[in-house]
Amino acid sequence: xxxxxxxxxxNALMLISPYVHRTPVITSExxxxxxxxxxxxxxxxxxxxxxxxxxxxxxxxxxxxxxxxLKGVAxxxxxxxxxxxxxxxxxxxIPAYIVMPKNAPKVKIEAVRAYGGIxxxxxxxxQARESELxxxxxxxxxxxxxxxxNFNVVCGQGTACLEIAEQMEVPDIVMxxxxxxxxxxxxxxxxxxxxxxxxxxxxxxxxASDAIQSFKNKKLIPVQNPNTIADGLRTSLSPFTxxxxxxxxDDILPCSETAIVDAMALIFQYLKVVVEPSSAVPLSIIIENxxxxxxxxxxxxLSGGNVDLADLPF
Amino acid sequence: xxxxxxxxxxNALMLISPYVHRTPVITSExxxxxxxxxxxxxxxxxxxxxxxxxxxxxxxxxxxxxxxxLKGVAxxxxxxxxxxxxxxxxxxxIPAYIVMPKNAPKVKIEAVRAYGGIxxxxxxxxQARESELxxxxxxxxxxxxxxxxNFNVVCGQGTACLEIAEQMEVPDIVMxxxxxxxxxxxxxxxxxxxxxxxxxxxxxxxxASDAIQSFKNKKLIPVQNPNTIADGLRTSLSPFTxxxxxxxxDDILPCSETAIVDAMALIFQYLKVVVEPSSAVPLSIIIENxxxxxxxxxxxxLSGGNVDLADLPF
Numbered sequence: 001x002x003x004x005x006x007x008x009x010x011n012a013l014m015l016i017s018p019y020v021h022r023t024p025v026i027t028s029e030x031x032x033x034x035x036x037x038x039x040x041x042x043x044x045x046x047x048x049x050x051x052x053x054x055x056x057x058x059x060x061x062x063x064x065x066x067x068x069x070l071k072g073v074a075x076x077x078x079x080x081x082x083x084x085x086x087x088x089x090x091x092x093x094i095p096a097y098i099v100m101p102k103n104a105p106k107v108k109i110e111a112v113r114a115y116g117g118i119x120x121x122x123x124x125x126x127q128a129r130e131s132e133l134x135x136x137x138x139x140x141x142x143x144x145x146x147x148x149x150n151f152n153v154v155c156g157q158g159t160a161c162l163e164i165a166e167q168m169e170v171p172d173i174v175m176x177x178x179x180x181x182x183x184x185x186x187x188x189x190x191x192x193x194x195x196x197x198x199x200x201x202x203x204x205x206x207x208a209s210d211a212i213q214s215f216k217n218k219k220l221i222p223v224q225n226p227n228t229i230a231d232g233l234r235t236s237l238s239p240f241t242x243x244x245x246x247x248x249x250d251d252i253l254p255c256s257e258t259a260i261v262d263a264m265a266l267i268f269q270y271l272k273v274v275v276e277p278s279s280a281v282p283l284s285i286i287i288e289n290x291x292x293x294x295x296x297x298x299x300x301x302l303s304g305g306n307v308d309l310a311d312l313p314f
Numbered sequence: 315x316x317x318x319x320x321x322x323x324x325n326a327l328m329l330i331s332p333y334v335h336r337t338p339v340i341t342s343e344x345x346x347x348x349x350x351x352x353x354x355x356x357x358x359x360x361x362x363x364x365x366x367x368x369x370x371x372x373x374x375x376x377x378x379x380x381x382x383x384l385k386g387v388a389x390x391x392x393x394x395x396x397x398x399x400x401x402x403x404x405x406x407x408i409p410a411y412i413v414m415p416k417n418a419p420k421v422k423i424e425a426v427r428a429y430g431g432i433x434x435x436x437x438x439x440x441q442a443r444e445s446e447l448x449x450x451x452x453x454x455x456x457x458x459x460x461x462x463x464n465f466n467v468v469c470g471q472g473t474a475c476l477e478i479a480e481q482m483e484v485p486d487i488v489m490x491x492x493x494x495x496x497x498x499x500x501x502x503x504x505x506x507x508x509x510x511x512x513x514x515x516x517x518x519x520x521x522a523s524d525a526i527q528s529f530k531n532k533k534l535i536p537v538q539n540p541n542t543i544a545d546g547l548r549t550s551l552s553p554f555t556x557x558x559x560x561x562x563x564d565d566i567l568p569c570s571e572t573a574i575v576d577a578m579a580l581i582f583q584y585l586k587v588v589v590e591p592s593s594a595v596p597l598s599i600i601i602e603n604x605x606x607x608x609x610x611x612x613x614x615x616l617s618g619g620n621v622d623l624a625d626l627p628f
Contacts, residue, residue: 024338026360030428045586046340114344265623272359272588272619305586309579314623 001243004151006193009158009186012059016156019058019091021047023160025167025299028270035286037293040168041267044160045275045305049111051232052160052183052303053077053084053147059156060145061088069094074142076100076122076129078231079108080304081147086117097142099133101125105231107308125225126236148182149238158186164299165194171299175282178202178211178252179233181241183303188248202245202252203282205229205260210236212252215245229260229313232278232304259284265314267302276307315557318465320507323472323500326373330470333372333405335361337474339481339613342584349600352611354482355581358474359589359619363425365546366474366497366617367398367461373470374459375402383408388456390414390436390443392545393422394618395461400431411456413447415439419545421622439539440550462496463552472500478613479508485613489596492516492525492566493547495555497617502562516559516566517596519543519574524550526566529559543574543627546592546618569598577601579628581616590621 023043032038044052061073072095075085082098089096098117100109101124112119122132137144145153160183161174174191178184181202188200204211208226214237222236237245245252255263263283267275279302286293337357345353358366375387386409389399396412403410412431414423415438426433436446451458459467474497475488488505492498495516502514518525522540528551536550551559559566569577577597581589593616600607 021340024340026335026338029362043586048343050586268588268623272357272364274582274586274588309582309626309628312623 001240002151003244003247004155004158004186004189006190008155009162009190012155013159013162015062016055016058016159020055022163023047025164026271031266031270035290035293037286037295038297040171040297040299041271042160042164042299042301043273045273045279045302049080049084049087049115050304050306051080051084052157052301053080054087055159056153056156056182057081057084057088057145058091060150060152061092063152064143068143071141071143072096073145074133074137074140075145075147076133077147078234079104080232080306082117083108083111083115083306085145086112086115090116095142097136097140099129099136101129105306105308108306111306126222148180149240154182154186154241154244156186157183158190160301161187161190168299169297170195171198172296173199173201173293173298175201175203175285175298176301177230177233177278177281177303178204179278180235181211181237181245183301184249185241185244187301188244192248199250200248202249203285204252204254205233205281206254206256208233209254211245212254214242215249215252218246229257230278230281232276233281253285253289255281255284255288259287261313263287273302274305274307275302276304277313279303279305315554316465317558317561318469318472318500318503320504322469323476323504326469327473327476329376330369330372330473334369336477337361339478340585345580345584349604349607351600351607351609354485354611354613355585356474356478356613356615357587359587359593359616363398363401363429364618364620365394365398366471366615367394368401369473370467370470370496371395371398371402371459372405374464374466375406377466378457382457385455385457386410387459388447388451388454389459389461390447391461392548393418394546394620396431397422397425397429397620399459400426400429404430409456411450411454413443413450415443419620419622422620425620440536462494463554468496468500468555468558470500471497472504474615475501475504482613483611484509485512486610487513487515487607487612489515489517489599489612490615491544491547491592491595491617492518493592494549495525495551495559497615498563499555499558501615502558506562513564514562516563517599518566518568519547519595520568520570522547523568525559526568528556529563529566532560543571544592544595546590547595567599567603569595569602573598573601575627587616588619588621589616590618591627593617593619
């Protein structure tokens with residue numbers, strides 16, 4: 001399989017830099033005291049369209065040839081990639097056709113509409129998403145920009161870690177949440193190339209632990225309708241991200257739903273930033289595995305901030 | 315009266331830099347579209363101890379001589395200066411005696427305790443605060459670090475604007491909320507010295523508009539128990555901050571309580587940061603005076619993020 005290289009990701013960063021936020025890396029002495037380690041949070045919740053997804057979507061759209069972009073782009077997504085692709089498509093003045101599960105958070109559906117995405121709703125299963133998307137593509141002739149099973153998208157997601165390298169001292173561990181695996185794949189390739197001694201860890205809700213199962217059994221095992229508050233992580237790995245993760249990631253750890261809510265509250269309270277539940281999953285892992293991280297410098301990607309503020313779980 | 319100079323504020327920044335966060339300046343295309351202007355938000359809500367107050371308190375504590383610091387420091391504050399001074403005092407290993415109104419938000423009382431401040435509660439009036447503080451000082455011999463009627467504190471508060479100058483293009487307007495006037499005073503001195511054509515505007519809740527009344531009538535007019543959700547802005551100007559504001563500020567504008575809540579929700583939703591109501595007052599002014607700000611580049615200081623997350627007003 002043809003994996004992105006560090007050079008591919010560096011080129012992606014050059015290409016998307018004029019269009020994306022260089023998000024801050026923030027720290028909290030109180031959180032560091034609480035967990036006896038040094039935590040550095042990369043605020044992709046403050047990225048345009050509210051999530052790291054805008055990096056990958058923008059890169060994919062900018063890589064389209066003039067011929068390819070004629071009919072627009074299409075994807076399925078539980079929300080953040082949908083909003084990101086809609087906004088990225090508007091950069092080049094082309095339509096974005098979006099298939100969304102009907103149980104996607106309202107705030108994410110509204111964001112897609114605000115950026116001009118054209119929505120088709122479907123049942124909340126991977127099969128339903130994919131078959132509905134196939135129909136949309138047949139009808140419109142749009143180019144598929146898959147949320148993570150896509151070379152250019154993974155290159156874009158890897159750019160957040162390149163920025164981290166310029167924004168903090170050398171970390172011991174880099175941690176990112178894993179849903180479909182796009183962020184974790186891109187991050188792992190960047191991190192392993194930049195810091196030879198880095199440990200790359202995926203963070204996954206126990207209730208949606210297809211990546212953990214796939215990683216342990218060395219076999220791609222999809223998940224069916226997982227029940228987790230981390231709505232961005234309900235998807236399964238693709239063959240592409242699975243293969244990258246198997247080669248570049250050191251471990252994937254699970255966390256409980258309670259820990260996700262606790263971590264989310266800690267992030268709001270101590271970091272003063274708004275995050276969606278998926279963003280809180282890496283800190284949840286630290287809550288439940290304090291010894292593992294003791295005295296370590298840990299870079300954590302806060303993946304997104306698109307949460308319904310009228311319905312916070314804490 | 316002896317006002318801080320730009321050089322005083324530059325020296326303050328050099329002194330406090332190792333101890334304070336250089337907070338990010340963030341933007342939102344959607345907010346800019348909504349208000350048809352260019353807004354740049356300096357995130358002092360992400361400052362240590364959760365507010366700009368840590369700049370002034372740290373500067374004041376670092377300026378104490380060894381003899382002065384022996385008996386510790388004391389102040390009265392509705393919360394953020396209290397937490398900031400407690401934390402700053404702990405930097406030098408000295409006690410901080412804090413007089414707080416008994417209706418101060420719980421989250422702010424807890425923060426003072428977390429940083430080791432020694433609290434005495436009083437009635438929520440300026441007189442009660444001052445007389446209680448006098449008693450504490452007589453008993454302990456601590457040095458008063460007033461939240462804003464203090465030269466070194468105002469120098470510290472002015473440092474946020476120095477950072478803004480390095481973080482964005484030249485603004486047309488700089489806006490800060492005004493309670494006791496420390497942030498607005500320091501900001502105005504910095505801004506007027508850095509950008510000759512800048513307009514400096516104070517933002518104040520209509521329900522606590524002592525600064526507006528004082529500014530218009532050219533006479534210091536204190537406010538009594540004002541009823542505003544912006545708990546950080548319930549204090550009155552001091553002779554020191556009043557005099558600076560009269561000389562360096564172009565205008566002070568009022569806003570409604572409804573606009574404060576609306577602005578707070580917009581900041582959470584679009585900027586993905588946690589702010590307390592006082593931070594939302596400048597954006598409230600823009601909501602209610604859209605034409606005034608049309609097409610302008612506006613730097614806004616988000617003053618603090620210490621809000622009770624279980625009791626958000628939106």
